[in-house]
Amino acid sequence: MEGNKGIHIFYKLVLTGGPCGGKTTGQARLCTFFENLGWKVFRVPETASVLLGGGIKFADLNSEESVKFQENLLKTMIQIEDTFFELGKTCSRNCLIICDRGAMDASAFVAKDKWESIMRENSWNNVELRDNRYNQIIHMVTAAKGAEEFYSTEDHNCRSEDVELARELDTKAAAAWVGHPYFDVIDNSTDFEGKIRRMIVSVCHKIGLDTGDRLLKNSRKHKFLVEGPLPDDSVFPPFQDFEVVHNYLQSNSPNQVRLRKRGQKGHYSYIHTVRRQNQPGGQVIEVKTQIAHRDYINLLTQKDNSHFTIYKRRRCFIENNQYFQLDIYEQPSHPRCRGMILIETYSALDDQQLLKTLPGFLNIKKEVTGNPDYSMYNLSLREDWKTSKKFCRSVTDFRRLYNWYIASLHVRHT
Template identity: 75%
Template sequence: DEKKVYKLVLTGGPCGGKTTGQARLCTFFENLGWKVFRVPETATVLLSGGIKFSDLTNDEAYKFQENLLRTMIQMENTFFELGKSCTRNCLIICDRGAMDASAFVSKEKWDRMMRGNNWNSVELRDTRYNHIVHMVSAANGAEAFYSTEDHACRSEGVDLARELDYKSAAAWVGHPYFDVIDNSTDFESKMNRMIESVCQKLGIDTGDRLLTTSKKVKFLVSELPPNSAFPAFQDFDVVHHYLQSAGAKVQARLRKRGQNGHFSYIHTIRRPHLHGQSIEVKTQLTHRDYLNMLTQRDDAHFTIYKKRRCFLVNNQYFQMDIYKEPGHPRCKGLILLETYTSLSGDKLKSILPKFLNIVKEVTGHPDYSMFNLSLKEDWSNTKKFCYSLHDQDEGEFRANGHSHKMINGKA
């Protein structure tokens, strides 16, 4: 097959899930063996340098918008050139694109900008990028989840957020491949619909793992078969560090993941149910940010080292984590298999890889939570063991008398 370079714009209104979506897309396509480049949001780069729109004259504001667009185009072109020379399939995720700038200036000024730089909207909108995905703001349909607290450059109220969301979407109307991901489902399903929309355009069959009814299931595997037993796979070196967090029901961790000495970095915060949903926020980090955040490591936890093997079996996508030393003895030889599916019971069993010796399903079992597996203290002596982030689940596990005896497939 001919090598693909897919230029995707991920845009949207405030608090629409763009940051988490970018991290999820990156992980999904890297697991398929793609090279993923992420073009940073130009406005955030420039505004974090001390520029305030309220301090600018009209002429200064116009020149700033013009230079912002020039900078964006040059930054994107740098990544587009790298994509052309890449030997693998390549996904380039642009954190907003050229037409987003048109949402913040009048049509008259936009037309003037186009003429002055020999640009045109058709080229910037319709031919520059392969696909546009707009993540609708939580202020439009998921108001209870709208927040500005986790974003240094965000200060919009709900009404303004709705207006900006509409303007951002309207700027891209006319692009041949434009998907709007609304808030008609919960946040996890919203992320899955976004990834599915990209896969559909690329002709990648994801099986049922991205259906809105899909959930993550986890299985204990007793031993690792030889590599020859597997279909084509991608192996990644993965390192997890748990960080000090704001409370017992909030978990924060860093993930370093890569191949051949090239790594990506993710910061994840897991929170308990909010309006009946589990909340997990993932943010892409630079190497420098990652090193800075390592100073917040929680000394109650071991660093977790894993080999993550990703593969497809009958269009079902699997991730298998093979725990490595150093670590707590409870992790020695531990192998866990995960996938997303809407199936259950015998139908679920039928899709599992036949070449793996699967001991049992451990979905939601606290003994197989990475948070608990990484604890330095023995589970019988620690108060840090987390049955669940959610109180009702914790009571259920305690009532059933889980005693932490079953690990590595052995009593």
């Protein structure tokens, strides 16, 4: 981990793994998490996808051509990475660089003797390419190992592997990085959300960031309604404010597809999210993909006109060792959103303990976790909820909300 004049953190991370391991969603979640903390995040694209997207097919290459392709792929990857690394070194704030696969991944597709020949001819060595080039390696295990019911290739243009091949590629990719001093394997021992959280925790721990209990396996998202007006900015702990714009796209029920534009001072990131419901095991899966501005503009043509665009100011801060996101809904939007303020956090605390960690400088009225009246999807609907067929009715845990209310009365009187 490097610093800028010994002050700013410069951290180079490789996300690798087998097909359908959560790498794409993991990148998007890491990006959001660290940007919310005020970090600069660069994402190095997967070089193989760039080249294969140009029409190259492995099946068309003979043995010699295949080795030469891997050598040139590695040269291209190193050059692209070095460009981002130089930017990271001169960054004026903490900087995370996420590499979509790294130099050693190429060795998984080349025989050992051919790989050693490539190393010699280019004056490279495994220690420099594997151990010294990156701060941390995270291997996201393919869903084909332990979560077979979720394994799919339908959302990836360059992916066609069956389950057995996916397992083989996963094993080879993991073996390529064995020996790196900070190599973490994130398996499928929890559900997908737990897997992503464990990945983020691993990065935070290596960097030395205290996430509290926000990312523990048994933590869950809590949402609360806040009554305005908000106190003066000086009352808040250090925070980062972001402009956030959400648009829902046309989709087949019960799936939801949305675009998010998020940024500061005229600089934005763009996320495409597909929310799939009624998944095996009762899970709701969200696949988040970071996209370019051009793709964002193109996808906006698919906007669902039955929904308003949602505009928010998002304030991110840490209070009482809890990480909070405060969403202030802004105009233009449906009148039902006027003046609405919601705050979210992830926590494994019980209700009474969580109440004590909530920001005391905010007027928090009630918990609305799971309440469909506070779902962004429903809030953006143009139609009247009483007559709309698109209103999404989720199961609200009224017993938990009742317990929260009782707990709040207890805390207020102690």
